[in-house]
Structure formats: C-alpha cells, structure tokens
Amino acid sequence: MTIKRVSVRTCLGCGQKREKAELVRIGVTDGKPVVDERRTLHGRGGYLCPRAQCAGSLLNKKGKLSRALRVSCSREAEEVVLHGLLRARQGEE
Numbered sequence: 001m002t003i004k005r006v007s008v009r010t011c012l013g014c015g016q017k018r019e020k021a022e023l024v025r026i027g028v029t030d031g032k033p034v035v036d037e038r039r040t041l042h043g044r045g046g047y048l049c050p051r052a053q054c055a056g057s058l059l060n061k062k063g064k065l066s067r068a069l070r071v072s073c074s075r076e077a078e079e080v081v082l083h084g085l086l087r088a089r090q091g092e093e
C-alpha cells in the first residue's frame, strides 16, 4: 500500500482547505502579487479556489492578500491581480 501525500492549502477567499493542485497560486514578483500560473515563483504564495466567488471575497478583505504574502504592496496592486482573476473566472462560468 502506498500512501499518497497530498499538499493541502487554505483558500484565502473562503477559508476551505483543498489540494494545492486544485488551487490558483498567487506569488510575488517585484513586491507585487501576481498569479503564479506556472508555479515557478519562489517565496511566499497564497492560494485561492479557481472560483470567481473566492477572488471576489478576497477582494473585499482589504489587505488580506498582502498580509498573507508578507508584501507591503498598494491596494491597487492587490486589486489588479484579483480583478484579473475575477474576470477570468467569470468568463468561464
């Protein structure tokens, strides 16, 4: 019997735990949050479910993303990445 190790992360939007592979990773480049689509960014990352709802709820929690990533970015930088995710997901749903 093999034990499958699953990395679990908490979504910053809804607080639910999911497998890392199911979540969208947000990393940091040049002190700003960016969607880490290829999961190549080093350092801290935040995770979100791939749902417009979770991006939207994180968008309403001011400063939560920058705290999770330990960056002191502007509110605008947070909004750019979350609005981008929101729009991408809304297009899919």
Ligand SMILES: [Zn+2]
Residues within 6 Å of the ligand: 011, 012, 013, 014, 015, 016, 048, 049, 054
């Ligand atoms: Zn979520």
